[in-house]
Amino acid sequence: MNKAELVSAMAEKTALSKKDAEVALKAFTDIVAEELKKGEKIQLVGFGTFEVSERAERTGRNPQSGKEMVIPASKAPKFKAGKALKDLINK
Structure with a gap:
């Protein structure tokens, strides 16, 4: 499902116009991104949790040259599904 299909499905399910x-959807994604950027965690009970995962600096290897290189520390967004969502999928 792409964004347009998701918007159509949301409009159908909520009786909103596609534009609304x-x-x-844009407001939801913007708020999630802003909160994650601040280092906050977003918990939607029954659905899941959005949070930021910290990756430590580590040594890697360039696959083309085989030369060792340092991969800098970084942050990555992470989603962990809630129990209700997992149970729904596994039925």
Whole structure:
């Protein structure tokens, strides 16, 4: 499912116009991104948790030359599914 299909499905399910559904989806993604950027965690009970995972600096290897290199520390967004979502998928 792509973004357009998601907007259509949201509009159908909520009786909103497609334009309103798209605005709601954009607001949701913007808020999640802003909170993760601040280092906050977003918990949606029954659905899952969005949080930031910290990756430490480590040594890697360039696959073309075989030369060792340092991969800098970074942060990455992470989603962990909640129990209710896992149970729904595994039925």
